[in-house]
Amino acid sequence: MRKVRVRFAPSPTGPLHIGGVRTALYNYLFAKKHxxxxxxxxxxxxSARFVPGAEEYIVESLNWLGINIDEGVGAKSPGTHAPYRQSERKAIYRKYVDQLLEKDLAYVAFDTPAELDTKRAEIANFQYDSSTRSLMTNSLTLNGDEVKSRIENGEQYVVRIKIEPDQEIKVQDLIRGEVVVNSSVIDDKVLFKSSDELPTYHLANVVDDYLMEISHVIRGEEWLPSAPLHVLLYQYLGWTEVMPEFAHLPLLLKPDGNGKLSKRDGDRLGFPVFPINWLDSKIGETFSGYREAGYFPEAVVNFLSLLGWNPGTEQEIFSMDELIELFSLERVSKSGAKFDYEKGKWFNHKYLQAKPNIEIAEIFQKVLIEKGINTDFSKVEKIVSLVKERANFVNELWDQSAFFFVAPTEYDAKTVQKRWKDETPTQMTELIDVLKEINEFTPENTEEVVKEWITSKEYNLGGIMNAFRLSVVGEPKGPHIFDIIAVIGKDETIARIKSAINNINS
RNA sequence: GCCGAUGUCGUCUAACGGUUAGGAUAUCAGGUUUUCACCCUGAGGAUGAGAUUUCAAUUAUCUCCAUCGGUACCA
Structure with missing residues (x-):
């Protein structure tokens, strides 16, 4: 079997979206597996749709996710099939265009876009093909000298593939099996345009895949309709023996309604559709990315890997190495997958829980510093251990733990109504005295002493505890109250209770 | 319009002729925590429709329907 070589071949027309990321991931998993x-x-x-910065964005995104490029743009070593940008391969394509022209498998056409539009308006379901090419301005209807002189005069032209009608073209797809298409429904696609001396995608991808010795083309389903054209091109160029195998991946659909996930869906629905933030300088708008939203790259990879593929077991959490081990194109599903953001959160939650507190604390401390809070690392680590289970993302940690750093200024109205009774201020004052007497302010000590006091006074346990929490946290949430006060310390605890006595119901 | 692909709980999916159609997530309820969350237990929830083949179809074949994709001098 020949060496497996796959390519991810995006166009730099903007940020790489999450569907593209999945395509890259599946390519990567397949390559590494083999x-x-x-x-x-x-x-x-x-050239008209080129967006500056898009290429760098793609490379950075793949790096962040741990999808390593062996060869080509962004690879560590230069590679033996350079260059890897099609705009830098101009000279290469011309030769193959000429070859097709010589063999009469392609022809030159002079029709302008305006003329084509006119024809389309004139003839219903107009298609530039064997049935209509005789009506057009091209090297099949013009004589040789005329063609020559037009080109010499600098007239713009395109080269079109000449497709024989009524042929059966078979595409073997690793995911879908055999797909048969009649050549009559394929138009004489433009292969090359003189305006920028560049081939179109169809020719370029076939030529490059051949020259780069690609063994498997794994790409999105939107390419399935043009796969027969590509097969034909391999035939025309005499490369059928080394034609890559094809696998067309199901599409990633938007979570609500139907249709391909698109650029604006993310911010419209409140979740990212891009791996990392993208600043669109034209409109001055930033589209949010998974990295900045607080996702771990491993979680994104894990989540994406299961959107359209599964190993057939009930395991859901996979490392990249496990994915490589288990991946197979045979187990890729055929139908489009709706992008379920809730499940994505769950994956991140799982990864957050599995991460050592020390690693999370390192990230969280940076967040704290940005908020102007300087705290001992060991304290941050302790706080992380107390609150991480209720967060999906590192940046939710602040919401769950702000009261460790900042005393409450407001008290949740519902809780006040329910838990702050007439006798509460007196009880809280007593509590302050009880706490004052404790020298070692550990969770064990404080809990024991406070509970003894409650028992001896025959107070209602729930009443005291909830008021205590309200005083310290301001809301009915958070870890065990005795864990909280051990972290914030005796003085701060007492100060907060005093403040609560003074401010609630006053 | 034409061509192609695809239809299993809301969502991601398992079951490659015989299962009470399984799991996860989400939702809801109960438990736990005298808070919240995590967690535990439970509940509801699906084979697009109709034929055909077969002793037996989620699974094979056909028709219809629906959805998506393509139909550019975009990729």
Whole structure:
């Protein structure tokens, strides 16, 4: 079997969206599973749609996720099939265009976009193909000298593939099986345009995959309709023996309604659709990314890996190495997957719980510093251990733990009404005296002493505890109250109770 | 319109002719915690429709329907 070489070939027309990330991931998993190479090729054959910064964005995103490029753009070593940007491969394609022209498998066409529009308006379901090419301005309807002189005069032209009608074209797809298409429904696609001396995607991807010795083309389902054209191109160029195998991945759909997940869905629905933040400088708008939203790359990879594939077991949490071990194209599903953001959160929650507190504390301390809070690392670590189970993301930790750092200024009205009775201020004053007497302010000591006091006074346990919590936290939430006061200390605890006595119901 | 692909709980999916159609997530309820969350237990929730083949169809074939994709000098 030949060496596995796959490529991820995005076009730099904007940020890489999460569906593209999944395609890259599946390519990577497949390559690594078979000990092959993962290439990154930039398909920038549309000079008009080029967006500066998009390429760097793609490389940075893949790096963040741990999808390592062996060869091509963003790879550590230069690679043996350079260059890897199609705009830098201009000279290469011309040769194959000429080859097709010589063999009469392609032809030159001069029709302008305006003329094509006119034809489309004139003829219903117009398609540039064997049935209509004789009506158009091209090297099949013009004589040789005319064609020559037009080109010499600098007239713009395109090269179109010449497709024989009524042929059966078979595409073998690793996920979908055999797909058969009649050649009559394929139009004479443009392969090359003189305006920028660049091929279109169709020709470029076939030529590059051939020259780069790609063994498997794993790409989104939106390419399935043009796969027969690509197969034909391999035939025309005489490369059927080394044609890569195809696998067309199901699409990632938007969570509400139907349709492909798109750029604006994310911020519209309140979750990212991009791996990392993307600043669209044209409109001055930032689209949010998973990295900045607080996701762990491992969680994103895990979540994405299961959107369209599963190993057939009930395991849900996988490391990258496990995914590589288990991945197979045969187990990729055929139908589109709706993007379920809630499940994504759950994955991050799982990874957050599994992470050592010390690692989380390192990230969280940075968040605290940004908020102007300088705290002992060991204290941050302790707080993380107390609150992390109720967070999905590191940046939710602040909401869960702010009261450790800042005394409450407001008291939850509902709780006040329910838990702050007429006798409460007196009881809280007594509590202060009780706490004052405790020298070692550990959770064990304070709990024992406070509970003894409650028992001896025959107070209602719930009444005291809830008022105590309200005083310290301001809300009916958080870890065990005795764990909290051990962290904030005796003085702060007493100060908060005093403050509560003074401020509640006054 | 034409061409192609795809239809299993709300969502991601398992079951590759014989299962009470399984799991996860989400939702709801109970337990736990005298708080919240985590956690535990439980509940409801699906084979798009109709034929055909078969002793037996989620699974095979056909028709219809629906959804998505393609139909550009975009990728």
């Amino acid at each position: 000990g092959g190479d993962m290439l990154l090729r930039i398909e920038d054959t549309d």
